[in-house]
Amino acid sequence: MSVAYDFDTVSTATPNDLEAFWMGFTANRAFKARPRMVARAKDMHYFTPEGRPILDASAGLWCANAGHSRDPIVQAIQKQAAELDFAPTFQYGHPTAFRAASRIAELAPGDLDHVFFCNSGSEADDTALKIALAYHAIRGNGTRTRLIGRERGYHGVGFGGISVGGISPNRRFFGGMLTGVDHLPHTYDREKQAFSKGEPEWGAERAEALEGIVALHDAQTIAAVIVEPMAGSTGGLPAPKGYLKRLREICDKYGILLIFDEVITGFGRLGFPFAAERYGVVPDMIAFAKGVTSGTVPMGGVIVRKGIYDTFMDGPEHVIELFHGYTYSGHPLACAASLATLDLYRDEGLFERAREMEPVFADAMMSLKGKPGILDIRTVGLVGAFDMAPSPEGPGKRGFKAMEVGFHDNGIMFRVTGDTLAVSPPLIISESQVGEIVDKLSKTIDAVM
Numbered sequence: 415m416s417v418a419y420d421f422d423t424v425s426t427a428t429p430n431d432l433e434a435f436w437m438g439f440t441a442n443r444a445f446k447a448r449p450r451m452v453a454r455a456k457d458m459h460y461f462t463p464e465g466r467p468i469l470d471a472s473a474g475l476w477c478a479n480a481g482h483s484r485d486p487i488v489q490a491i492q493k494q495a496a497e498l499d500f501a502p503t504f505q506y507g508h509p510t511a512f513r514a515a516s517r518i519a520e521l522a523p524g525d526l527d528h529v530f531f532c533n534s535g536s537e538a539d540d541t542a543l544k545i546a547l548a549y550h551a552i553r554g555n556g557t558r559t560r561l562i563g564r565e566r567g568y569h570g571v572g573f574g575g576i577s578v579g580g581i582s583p584n585r586r587f588f589g590g591m592l593t594g595v596d597h598l599p600h601t602y603d604r605e606k607q608a609f610s611k612g613e614p615e616w617g618a619e620r621a622e623a624l625e626g627i628v629a630l631h632d633a634q635t636i637a638a639v640i641v642e643p644m645a646g647s648t649g650g651l652p653a654p655k656g657y658l659k660r661l662r663e664i665c666d667k668y669g670i671l672l673i674f675d676e677v678i679t680g681f682g683r684l685g686f687p688f689a690a691e692r693y694g695v696v697p698d699m700i701a702f703a704k705g706v707t708s709g710t711v712p713m714g715g716v717i718v719r720k721g722i723y724d725t726f727m728d729g730p731e732h733v734i735e736l737f738h739g740y741t742y743s744g745h746p747l748a749c750a751a752s753l754a755t756l757d758l759y760r761d762e763g764l765f766e767r768a769r770e771m772e773p774v775f776a777d778a779m780m781s782l783k784g785k786p787g788i789l790d791i792r793t794v795g796l797v798g799a800f801d802m803a804p805s806p807e808g809p810g811k812r813g814f815k816a817m818e819v820g821f822h823d824n825g826i827m828f829r830v831t832g833d834t835l836a837v838s839p840p841l842i843i844s845e846s847q848v849g850e851i852v853d854k855l856s857k858t859i860d861a862v863m
């Protein structure tokens with residue numbers, strides 16, 4: 415049963431039915447019976463249509479890293495819309511796209527210096543996987559078609575992404591997906607890692623499983639390995655110490671491309687432009703999205719190493735080198751939003767701020783250790799995750815209730831996966847607002863235990 419919702423205070427005088435919008439990754443009937451609706455946002459807060467502030471402890475969906483409705487970004491989007499609303503980037507171009515690509519590439523480590531644009535994290539991941547396959551094919555290694563993901567990995571919802579992804583409900587109903595895919599084991603073991611701040615001491619050995627996968631399939635069949643430096647969607651699982659370095663070594667040994675999915679970890683979430691820098695590991699490709707525009711306009715992309723780009727730049731010059739792209743790749747509004755966002759990150763030192771804030775944030779989150787029903791707390795950068803014991807009513811029920819109580823009673827938005835609560839606030843958060851998150855979470859957890 416959905417309710418009629420009065421949008422009066424939003425933009426229209428007529429009460430609307432909530433039925434038509436089939437919401438993604440949402441319990442639609444429960445939402446429509448008791449909506450968690452926001453109508454406005456500024457800096458660290460959302461506001462309900464009635465004007466009640468909601469502390470944004472999740473940067474929306476891990477994306478509003480600069481905070482909400484920031485003036486310089488808003489103005490840049492408005493100006494761009496008036497000046498050049500749309501231009502194709504197939505065979506034509508516009509300056510803002512080239513500027514944005516250069517600025518993004520500047521932030522990437524090593525020789526990652528070319529950017530392929532798309533519009534979301536899912537598209538970024540599928541693009542990276544396709545580039546990997548095409549790269550090997552062009553070099554005459556046509557047998558290298560196998561893609562390796564990881565259990566508990568999330569790489570969006572395209573067929574490529576769900577194939578290498580490791581979340582069973584995201585895969586269950588969608589047929590055979592890509593063939594020739596295998597998965598590394600995930601890196602989480604509560605017994606060995608519970609209540610870790612930052613990268614857990616234990617777990618680098620899980621990278622050795624790649625050797626086993628190579629032995630099973632033969633390196634000559636493997637195109638790429640894709641991992642998130644911190645698995646976000648399955649509950650904020652930071653890479654164990656040394657894990658990513660070891661993956662890099664094994665990939666190098668066998669000529670396998672290493673893709674970092676930095677859709678969440680990019681643009682300051684872990685205190686650096688990209689987590690690659692935090693871990694001192696240069697991948698062959700970085701998939702990004704979300705924070706690149708602070709969530710204001712959809713944008714994603716893949717940053718590739720020079721050698722990969724150069725491999726494609728062969729053959730007659732009038733011939734298209736990569737048969738891939740999206741109508742909205744390098745959309746003027748997204749590029750303008752991105753340039754303004756990157757300026758803001760730089761001018762306000764927000765990546766450094768996240769790094770400085772990390773210990774304060776970690777201590778604050780860990781203060782909830784010992785609460786009844788809290789099985790683990792993990793932190794890294796400005797990410798905190800809380801595993802709650804499932805309720806006797808079944809897995810996910812307590813997490814869902816926490817989301818409702820958090821929003822309706824305690825004025826906080828966070829992310830819920832099963833019975834895990836995840837927080838990832840905008841990087842502009844103040845110390846007192848970190849305290850506020852802890853208070854609100856604490857009250858929320860108490861209410862659902």
Ligand SMILES: Cc1ncc(COP(=O)(O)O)c(C=O)c1O
Pocket residue numbers: 533534535536537539568569570571642646647675676677678703704
């Ligand atoms: C690591 C990672 N990759 C890919 C995606 C998919 O991004 P999008 O929802 O923009 O397609 C997400 C989204 O949360 C993500 O966290």
